[in-house]
Amino acid sequence: MLKNRGSEEHSWQGDLTRVPFWVYQDEALMKEEQRRVFEGPVWNFLCLESEIAEPGDWRTTSVGQMPVVVVRDAEGNLTAFENRCVHRGALICLDNEGKGAEDFQCVYHAWRYDLRGNLKSVAFQRGVRGQGGMDAAFRLDEHGPRKMRLTSLHGLIFGTFSEATPDIETYLGPEVLPRLERVVAGRRLEIIGRFTEVLPNNWKMYAENVRDSYHASLLHLFFATFKINRLSQGGGIVVSPNGGNSVSSTIAPTEANDTAYDGMRSVDDEFRLRDESLLDVVDEHPDLIRQHIVTVYPNFVVQKTQNAMALRFFTPRGVDRTDLEWIYLGYADDTPEMRQRRLRHLNLGGPAGFVSMEDGCVGGFVERGIATASDEASIMQMGGSGTTSQETRATEAAIRGFWGLWRDMVGV
Ligand code: FES
Numbered sequence: 001m002l003k004n005r006g007s008e009e010h011s012w013q014g015d016l017t018r019v020p021f022w023v024y025q026d027e028a029l030m031k032e033e034q035r036r037v038f039e040g041p042v043w044n045f046l047c048l049e050s051e052i053a054e055p056g057d058w059r060t061t062s063v064g065q066m067p068v069v070v071v072r073d074a075e076g077n078l079t080a081f082e083n084r085c086v087h088r089g090a091l092i093c094l095d096n097e098g099k100g101a102e103d104f105q106c107v108y109h110a111w112r113y114d115l116r117g118n119l120k121s122v123a124f125q126r127g128v129r130g131q132g133g134m135d136a137a138f139r140l141d142e143h144g145p146r147k148m149r150l151t152s153l154h155g156l157i158f159g160t161f162s163e164a165t166p167d168i169e170t171y172l173g174p175e176v177l178p179r180l181e182r183v184v185a186g187r188r189l190e191i192i193g194r195f196t197e198v199l200p201n202n203w204k205m206y207a208e209n210v211r212d213s214y215h216a217s218l219l220h221l222f223f224a225t226f227k228i229n230r231l232s233q234g235g236g237i238v239v240s241p242n243g244g245n246s247v248s249s250t251i252a253p254t255e256a257n258d259t260a261y262d263g264m265r266s267v268d269d270e271f272r273l274r275d276e277s278l279l280d281v282v283d284e285h286p287d288l289i290r291q292h293i294v295t296v297y298p299n300f301v302v303q304k305t306q307n308a309m310a311l312r313f314f315t316p317r318g319v320d321r322t323d324l325e326w327i328y329l330g331y332a333d334d335t336p337e338m339r340q341r342r343l344r345h346l347n348l349g350g351p352a353g354f355v356s357m358e359d360g361c362v363g364g365f366v367e368r369g370i371a372t373a374s375d376e377a378s379i380m381q382m383g384g385s386g387t388t389s390q391e392t393r394a395t396e397a398a399i400r401g402f403w404g405l406w407r408d409m410v411g412v
């Protein structure tokens with residue numbers, strides 16, 4: 001049982017087919033999520049190895065609301081530590097990224113850290129002209145920011161603060177792992193764009209959205225109209241044994257006329273594209289899957305839609321604000337034509353994308369809708385009440401899987 005802002009007690013009655021709205025609104029719960037989820041037994045996506053390829057390269061990111069630095073040290077080893085100076089708590093690194101660092105110096109009082117996050121020196125430790133300075137009992141090696149345990153999977157770096165987190169292969173599960181590898185393994189990835197989108201909603205609404213194969217062809221007019229993603233196309237949902245990770249697959253459309261969408265808001269056969277190159281797909285995989293969305297608990301997504309590839313991760317900035325980071329990807333050995341095609345197809349993503357624009361605002365519609373309904377709950381019974389894989393996308397199994405794992409971790 002947790003208390004909300006008004007100290008009114010809330011609990012989650014019932015199973016995973018009802019998600020009470022207070023779980024998106026409770027500030028005390030956010031602190032618990034930071035400790036039990038983001039700093040708990042999970043693998044947090046941090047960055048790509050290629051972003052910190054050389055000794056002294058570093059970048060900053062977030063683990064939930066915690067600022068973190070990821071560094072390659074002089075020996076080439078990867079390290080990640082909390083971006084918090086142990087003196088009075090200022091950020092150690094202020095920029096998003098840097099190259100060739102030999103150490104880090106806090107701007108506030110010039111305390112220095114080595115590339116592994118160890119405190120190396122304190123400015124004026126012995127005072128000035130025999131006066132002032134640190135207490136003689138102070139020891140440098142007794143202080144330092146918290147450090148993460150890291151793992152690397154096909155060039156993606158993940159970190160955890162928990163010794164209980166299993167290896168990444170076990171964490172992802174035997175069905176999700178090869179489907180993630182379908183996109184990221186075997187060819188060198190190259191970042192071809194990146195930006196941050198601010199979402200006006202709780203982070204868990206976006207965690208639901210990326211597992212929600214049911215909405216894609218109903219909310220997204222572009223998907224259904226141009227037959228990129230309709231529920232009547234083949235495909236299905238895979239959910240990992242722990243419930244937290246999932247894959248949604250949509251197979252290429254066939255020529256058959258599809259009447260299943262008659263009467264839906266999202267289909268208007270009058271629409272035509274002036275530039276059809278947006279739909280010009282080259283199937284790079286023999287499975288003919290055209291939309292492939294892999295989610296990794298708690299907040300990471302790998303996707304390939306048409307020939308567009310992207311990583312997404314999202315971090316809470318408040319109960320009703322979330323930063324969504326997009327990293328657009330190509331393969332290093334792409335032909336110039338394929339690179340152009342990927343960039344064209346990436347017009348579907350991002351805050352103004354033909355498809356993702358709607359995901360950027362629908363969480364805000366939910367926030368506004370539930371403003372005074374903390375004790376009401378959503379209905380999540382598409383595809384039954386289970387959390388296992390299904391050969392249909394008309395299901396909310398992956399969302400229920402997320403909530404099952406979240407409830408276990410948070411203790412709600
Ligand atoms: S806060 Fe970093 S040196 Fe004082």
Ligand SMILES: [Fe+2]
Pocket residue numbers: 209215216219220355356358359
């Ligand atoms: Fe969507």
